[in-house]
Amino acid sequence: MAVKVLGIYGSPRKGGNTDLLLDQALKGAKEAGAGAEVDSLRVCDFKITPCRGCHACTKAGVCAIKDDMQQIYPRLLAADIVILASPIYFYGLTGWTKAMVDRSQALWERKYTLLDPALGDQAPKKNGFFISVGGTKGQKLFEGTTLSVKYFFDAFNAAYTGDLLFRKIDAFGDILKDPEALPQAFEAGKKLASGFIPGQ
């Protein structure tokens, strides 16, 4: 059974720094051992309304807002490994990515309020990996964001297994100036997919 990897492009800047990194990570996953089955989506291609806090999802773990997020839930649930790539915007995720993360509250309710066994301790484990860049060198640049991503992953049972975080990457293509960055992303994707046994 091939490992299912979902790559999520969180930047609205097509071909930008996080895109280049995620492209490599997905390429690495495809080239891992048996080869992963790779799915990907770009959040800004979807209409994702921010969570409105109505708590309707507490009843059945289903979000009341019927927009494009409904297409993303099954893809999050189907993946064995989710690789999320988002640049830092104001010390957080991009708006599109954050909207998707907040809407995963429906999965959180499914897991923690409704105790859905498909997301419980006995369910097969999934892995999550985070890729990010920021323009500045701030020591705490990724602090809040990595926590947000950890709990986003947890909502669909994925453990935060690692990240690749780059400071001082701002202009389009800046990541190419770091000769190790893209190979690191390729290796991370390859390692993630080759070390994963689906269904366990």
Ligand SMILES: Cc1cc2nc3c(=O)[nH]c(=O)nc-3n(C[C@H](O)[C@H](O)[C@H](O)COP(=O)(O)O)c2cc1C
């Ligand atoms: C709206 C906006 C907010 C940003 N906020 C931050 C920030 O808080 N800290 C930082 O270091 N860089 C910040 N940046 C810079 C981006 O993280 C940087 O340009 C990054 O390389 C963009 O990645 P991308 O090419 O994948 O879109 C911001 C950029 C934008 C457009």
